[in-house]
Amino acid sequence: MAGTTIAMPHAPAAPRTPARTGAALVAVGAAFPDTDVPTAAIAEPLGLEPDWIVRRTGVESRRRIAHGGSLCALAEAAGRRALAAAGTEARDVDLLLLATMTPDAITPHGAATIASGLGAWRAGTMDLNAACTGFLAALSLAVGQVESGRAQTALVIGADAMSRVLDYGDRVTAGIFGDGAGAVVVKALPGADSRVGPFVLESDGAAGDAIVTPWPAGPVRMEGQRTFRRAVDALVDVAERATAMAGIGVADLDLAVLHQANARITAAVGERLGLPDERVVDCIARIGNTTSASLPTALAHAAADGRLRPGARVLLGAFGAGLAWGGTVVEWGPVTPPDARADR
Incomplete structure (x- = not known):
């Protein structure tokens, strides 16, 4: 009809192809308590020869955190070494994950405490517990966040003070476990394939x-x-x-x-x-x-x-x-x- 304007539908926008982002593990750091406990010190109260434990476990000595010591401080030291090795500033960390089964406290969660100590003020933080598989599980989450573009730099820390949960009268477990912390830096690789395979x-x-x-x-x-x-x-x-x-x-x-x-x-x-x-x-x-x-x-x-x-x-x-x-x-x-x- 004369004088009538018919609105034509807009052409649908072309689907946006997200930019490819890979992930890479670029640096690692570790930290251990100062106290070294030889296997002989564990074997004697059990009435065992040290060689008996060494033959069955391969452990000749292990580190032990001080009574009342801070696992977060140990984890922070490992994280600081990993960041230094990567040439990365703590303020650039978007995500900090702590895997542990022996935290200092239920709250505040350890990852937040560690982030504060490092000066990672922008980092989202989370603790998770999958025992000996905890670090690997945390790494899978961090890699996924980086590959999705939701994080550019992640710090993944595994830390435990197993001496807190040991019965030194149990010959099955007393000689196996030690205390320590380790960390890796995960970085985004814009426009590149991931250097971390499927999990x-x-x-x-x-x-x-x-x-x-x-x-x-x-x-x-x-x-x-x-x-x-x-x-x-x-x-x-x-x-x-x-x-x-x-x-x-x-x-x-x-x-x-x-x-x-x-x-x-x-x-x-x-x-x-x-x-x-x-x-x-x-x-x-x-x-x-x-x-x-x-x-x-x-x-x-x-x-x-x-x-x-x-x-x-x-x-x-x-x-x-x-x-x-x-x-x-x-x-x-x-x-x-x-x-x-x-x-x-």
Whole structure:
């Protein structure tokens, strides 16, 4: 009709393709308490020879936090070393995650305390507990946040003071565990593929009674043989699946960094995977099983001895209470952390 204007519908906007963002682990740091406890000091009250514990666990000594000591302070030291190694300021951290099963308090949560101590004022913070698999679980969350563009820099810390929940009259657990903290810096790689492969994360709560730490503070109880068998089978399976998902074979790995639960478990997994000893990190002798701190402190150990080089294809694998386990493959870098040193 004359004088009538017909509004034409707007053409639909072209769908927006989100920019690709990868994630990379660029630096690592570790920290341990000053007090060193030799296996002889643990074996004597149990009526055991020190060599008996060493043969079964591989642990010759371990660090122990002072009575009333702060786990957050230890974790902060590890985080500070990782940030320094990455050349990153704390104020640039968007996300700080703490994996632990032995926090200083229920509230305030440890990650917030650590962020404040570091000066990471912009960081969102969260604690999580998946026992020995806790660091790996936290890393998967951090990587996802970075890849989605919701964070640019994440600090992931694993820290535990297992001496708080031990019964030193229990020969199964008294000689295994130690205290420590480790941290990694995860950075965004705009327009690049991620250097962290897909994650395998699984659990079997029906078998959770194999490793139990009652509320509120232990002591931890573990069925040694049952745990040993499940751990070896799970870690071998994780290694094979995680490498396949990353598009490589086990033989292509430059380094296998496994949860330092027991030297015999580490050796058995390496043997079944056909990996030579020099490609399997074993640092339990001087630090023990540090639970949530185990993977990052093992990474720091490998960095200190020169095996964690830029571009190295590294398997991370963990197994622990829950039961929970998992793994992923990381292409390390882009920089070799110059100051990431594990106390040995």
